[in-house]
Amino acid sequence: MPAERAVVDCAIYVDGRRLPGRYTHSAALAEVRRRGEGFVWLGLHEPDEHQMTSVARTFGLHELMVEDAVHAHQRPKLERYDDVIFLVLRTVNYVEHESVTTTSEIVETGEIMIFTGSDFVVSVRHGDHSGLSEVRHRLEQSPDRLALGPASVLHAVADHVVDSYLAVTTLIEPDVDDLEELVFTPSTRIAVEQIYLLKREIVELRRAVVPLAAPLHQLTRAPGNPIPKDVRRYFRDVADHHTTVAERIATFDETLSTLLDAAIAKVTVQQNTDMRRISAWVAIAAVPTMIAGIYGMNFDEMPELHWEYGYYSVIGVIVAITVGLFLTFRHNKWL
DSSP states (O other): OOGGGGEEEEEEEETTEEOSSOOOHHHHHHHHHHHTSOEEEEEEESOOHHHHHHHHHHHTOOHHHHHHHHSOOOOSEEEEETTEEEEEEEEEEEOOOSOTTTOSOSEEEEEEEEEEOSSEEEEEEESSOOOHHHHHHHHHTOHHHHTTOHHHHHHHHHHHHHHHHHHHHHHHHHHHHHHHHHHHSTTOOOOHHHHHHHHHHHHHHHHHHGGGHHHHHHHHHOTTOOSOHHHHHHHHHHHHHHHHHHHHHHHHHHHHHHHHHHHHHHHHHHHHHHHHHHHHHHHHHHHHHHHHHHHTSOOSOOTTTTOTTHHHHHHHHHHHHHHHHHHHHHHTTOO
16 A cells, blocks of 8 residues: 555644645655755554555665554654654553443553654554644644754654643542542442452553653753754653653552452451351251251160150250350351
8 A cells, every 4th residue: 555545644844834735755855855944744644564664765764663663562662773763652541431340441552653853753653542633733833843843743742642641640540549439438349350450451551651761861861862952851841740640650559559458358358257157057057957867867766756745845955056056146246
């Protein structure tokens, strides 16, 4: 399939303003280099290997970049190939649900890959919740930021992704609070599986978020950083927000571990209570069973076997013992 099938948008920006007209990625890059100013921003959605190879030839991208862009599921990372910066970001989206005890999914993830050179930006997204079109629209409303070059796009995308992390953690917090209330409410049964589910979702969120700390550090403080100084200041703000998100996730994980221990302890106590109740009923049932078993033996010579009131006496003894056991167990709160 031609590369154009994967193109979401392709535009030329000069002095922070979008030039009118529609361009192919090759024509756009040629126009920028003919002018000697501005840059191209090409947006792609889930390109296949053939489409990405065509784009890579135009922009001079390394073959390893092509492989990463086609085959998603990369960890967040930052790599440099000569003058090209390659940043991988994991996107997250909160899945709406009625109750944390009935849902099977809370967080879904996607991926954004950004290639930036001196006169181009290539963004590749996997998944349908990245919101890159909103990022492009907001940047086009701020020509002063776009005039800073491709690095401004790199910052805007990273800032958008980290802000989405903050939004998702804010939405997850009530789910954690709901589970906490269920676990510590007396006389309520909590399915431990639901705590495991939320903990699994937090683990997935942590894998998407936490590894981004190192790339953000490189973009702000690494020696030989190609990012302009004016843009680096914005990246520090993104790094601060990322730290806040990472701390929230660590708190969620710690809280869920505590809830899991409490829920298991609660289940254990409930099982002990059930076993004690069952044992009490078994003890009560054992009395008539034992007496009936003794007098059910086929012996001719047994005490009181032919006594006129023997049956009534045995029944009375059984009732007296069982009632006594029942009252004793009830007094001790076994029943």
